[in-house]
Amino acid sequence: MKIEQDIKVAVDAIVFGYHSGKLYLLLIKQKYGKYQGHWALPGGFVQNGEGLQAAVARELKEEAGVKVNYLEQLYTFGDAIDRDHRGQIISVAYFGLVNSAKLKLKAATDAEDANWFDSKDLPGLAYDHRMMVDKAIQRLQSKLQYQPIGFDLLDREFPFSDLEKLYQTILDRKIERRNFRRKILGFGILDETKKIKQKGSGRPAVLYKFNNQKYKALEKKGFHFEIKYA
């Protein structure tokens, strides 16, 4: 190609997990360079012949051994030309979710250089990653209210109270249990299962399962998932 362009393309991933009332973010400890020892989002340069989403998936696997449950493009950062000290680099940021089970496993087995952090208590981040995280949290909050992505953060089968707590945690406000339950169950996108006794005490909870087929079918008929609720 004729044109001379000294701009590089990177991808970064903002990946969330949820467990027991806390929202977690996946971070990687930098091994080299200016930010050595600091925490940063997983990501890196796109390789020749590689698509953007493929690059994200590769980086997540290489750097953290994580396979996401949900992944979508968030935003492309490239207005501040000095956002990276190494040169002009634009970064296509992706937003991902992993489910509860994988999160626990990961947190237990992982070495030093990839870790889950409580999203309310993050360390200082490299580059402009803090901005990316903030944008991702906003996106998560708003998506939660008009798409059924909360289920991607829970186990495949979950007690209803987990869903309720998840909404309360992420949206950072109280939710009225009866109204919330009526609304969600009214959608008809959850299937009931057997029972289980979770945390020792208390009445055992029925487990529910998100039925994606039912959701897709309803969606085609013009149905819109939506949760508002003060």
Next chain:
Amino acid sequence: MKIEQDIKVAVDAIVFGYHSGKLYLLLIKQKYGKYQGHWALPGGFVQNGEGLQAAVARELKEEAGVKVNYLEQLYTFGDAIDRDHRGQIISVAYFGLVNSAKLKLKAATDAEDANWFDSKDLPGLAYDHRMMVDKAIQRLQSKLQYQPIGFDLLDREFPFSDLEKLYQTILDRKIERRNFRRKILGFGILDETKKIKQKGSGRPAVLYKFNNQKYKALEKKGFHFEIKYA
């Protein structure tokens, strides 16, 4: 920089205008290359030291002399590595709106190589631009329902019926006049003005003006613009 990356970064703009019940899209006739003579979205390579949004603004000015009223990032296309025959090029697409007055002027004065096309009757487009346009139309339709961007497509002062027709045109469905009017006026973000007789016949209409300050003030108090309506 050490890494060798043969990926180029381009920007493209999907710019809409509205006039008299039609939604228009800005296109540029290609002068060189494989798609010579075909129509394509305004856009091009980002220059060294230039931010993404700045690049879009520059291309719009250079190629069409257009200054947009509203501009936001739409999506970054870069999963299909062969989307451009010249090599691996990712394109950051932006979504823009110009207001009615500028549109008329443009359509009248412009030469051969930039033109407004009825969005319902577009020519074949170069590259993957058709996909970009479809995505932009979806974005426009959904944004119209939860942000007051319709006003960016109208004159500064407009009869209420224009707003109604705009919604009907873009959302491609009938809107109930009384409900729509009550809803919008109820928000308290429009100011009334004098009168005017538009198209000859019919009762003259009161002109309204969007008051952005009032909107911003309400927004801070937790107000959300929203139009649903069958």
Next chain:
DNA sequence: ACAAAAGTGTTAGACCTACACCCATGG
């Protein structure tokens, strides 16, 4: 006087909100 577009109210049903007690289990 007629054609054309602007303007205007009411009612039934759906949905949202607020609110407090009983149930099933483990210790």
Next chain:
DNA sequence: CCATGGGTGTAGGTCTAACACTTTTGT
């Protein structure tokens, strides 16, 4: 039997949806 968390109904208010005729102008 007590502590813990799960599960349930109702009533008032607000918002949506559906509906057709009158007003003001130009011709």
